[in-house]
Amino acid sequence: MNNNSPDGISKDTPAARSALTPSQIADLLARKVVGQRAAVRDLAIALCKRLVRQPSGNLLLIGSSGSGKTTLMRAAEWFLREHTSAPVPLLRIHANVLGRAGEEGRPGEAVLHGLLEAAREQDQGADQDVLLDRACNGIVFVDEVDKIRSVIGTDVHLAGVRAQEALLTLAENESIPMVLPSWLGGEEIRVDSRGLLFVAAGAFEGLYDAVYDRVTIGADRGSLKPITKVVDGEVAEEHPFVLADWLRSEDLFEYGMSPQFLSRFESVTLMDELIEQELVSILLGNDDSPYHRACRYFEQMGYQLVVSPAALGELAHRAAARKRLGARALQEICRRLLKEMEFAPQDHATDGMILLDVDDVKRILDV
Ligand SMILES: Nc1ncnc2c1ncn2[C@@H]1O[C@H](COP(=O)(O)OP(=O)(O)OP(=O)(O)O)[C@@H](O)[C@H]1O
Numbered sequence: 369m370n371n372n373s374p375d376g377i378s379k380d381t382p383a384a385r386s387a388l389t390p391s392q393i394a395d396l397l398a399r400k401v402v403g404q405r406a407a408v409r410d411l412a413i414a415l416c417k418r419l420v421r422q423p424s425g426n427l428l429l430i431g432s433s434g435s436g437k438t439t440l441m442r443a444a445e446w447f448l449r450e451h452t453s454a455p456v457p458l459l460r461i462h463a464n465v466l467g468r469a470g471e472e473g474r475p476g477e478a479v480l481h482g483l484l485e486a487a488r489e490q491d492q493g494a495d496q497d498v499l500l501d502r503a504c505n506g507i508v509f510v511d512e513v514d515k516i517r518s519v520i521g522t523d524v525h526l527a528g529v530r531a532q533e534a535l536l537t538l539a540e541n542e543s544i545p546m547v548l549p550s551w552l553g554g555e556e557i558r559v560d561s562r563g564l565l566f567v568a569a570g571a572f573e574g575l576y577d578a579v580y581d582r583v584t585i586g587a588d589r590g591s592l593k594p595i596t597k598v599v600d601g602e603v604a605e606e607h608p609f610v611l612a613d614w615l616r617s618e619d620l621f622e623y624g625m626s627p628q629f630l631s632r633f634e635s636v637t638l639m640d641e642l643i644e645q646e647l648v649s650i651l652l653g654n655d656d657s658p659y660h661r662a663c664r665y666f667e668q669m670g671y672q673l674v675v676s677p678a679a680l681g682e683l684a685h686r687a688a689a690r691k692r693l694g695a696r697a698l699q700e701i702c703r704r705l706l707k708e709m710e711f712a713p714q715d716h717a718t719d720g721m722i723l724l725d726v727d728d729v730k731r732i733l734d735v
């Protein structure tokens with residue numbers, strides 16, 4: 369097959385890129401990400417479109433700390449590395465870096481240099497035109513995007529304003545000036561950035577409370593109807609609140625994301641709150657979970673940590689009760705649970721084994 373375009377530049381053809389459908393890509397991502405079906409699906413569709421070089425709107429993921437946003441980005445990196453035949457460069461960048469590049473007057477450069485570097489790592493033998501073509505059709509994960517809000521309280525956050533503008537420039541302009549990295553000759557050129565796919569993610573701390581307040585005591589008070597419950601013989605009122613049901617673009621404007629910036633994102637996906645069973649899966653399935661890390665530590669010290677399924681369930685139950693901390697609550701709970709044992713394992717071991725059942729978990733954590 370001849371992959372050459374009329375100008376003689378070798379282009380990667382879509383046919384060579386993806387034989388996988390979004391649902392198959394989602395299944396692969398789900399090997400690394402527990403739950404978060406909506407976000408996994410949206411990202412799988414965007415990745416598939418990118419692989420066949422069809423236009424795909426940018427994605428914005430909003431979810432509390434520890435809900436799996438960065439994990440999802442890493443899963444996509446793994447997918448692109450291990451499961452695609454044609455190289456698609458990917459860059460994960462902290463949103464603040466965009467602001468710094470914007471301040472220096474070249475908002476595209478940090479991103480395009482990163483993508484060119486990624487393209488070179490994927491294919492050492494590719495020539496400049498191919499590397500540029502791939503970089504301009506690469507994927508950019510902008511993590512911690514909430515850190516580039518344009519206001520904090522009543523103060524203008526100038527670095528945030530600049531970073532949003534930098535991203536805007538990249539997402540909307542056909543022609544971005546850039547100086548090539550020195551390993552590509554350092555020449556000044558213009559590149560077309562319309563092929564870039566942006567996936568931005570952030571925890572947007574405070575947004576949940578702001579929207580809750582709006583619909584309960586603020587401008588739209590009374591919109592969220594309370595439900596009456598009888599708890600322990602007492603009548604209590606509860607406001608069953610799910611952010612996804614109430615979030616409007618205006619809430620994000622008020623948070624400090626400009627309307628122009630937000631308009632570059634075709635879809636806003638809210639991450640789910642992780643439930644108990646999902647937290648158990650994270651503890652057991654993720655090699656880097658607090659549970660596995662503890663097992664490895666004790667093994668190095670010559671002990672075997674054995675945690676019963678009921679004890680793991682109790683840990684997940686307590687973590688799930690800590691709202692909006694996601695899997696990060698597991699870390700904190702496991703740290704408290706294991707502190708004494710890590711300090712003096714010999715005092716807690718029987719025949720080289722440290723056994724933890726549900727009663728032990730309750731006893732240690734309830735003090
Ligand atoms: N849905 C998930 N699937 C698998 N592991 C997860 C998931 N959510 C969280 N984790 C685990 O919890 C840890 C924290 O998750 P992650 O870094 O993805 O959170 P985050 O949403 O990016 O949070 P933050 O907003 O604080 O950056 C990770 O080490 C990961 O192993």
Ligand SMILES: [Mg+2]
Nearest residue numbers: 437438439511
């Ligand atoms: Mg993160």
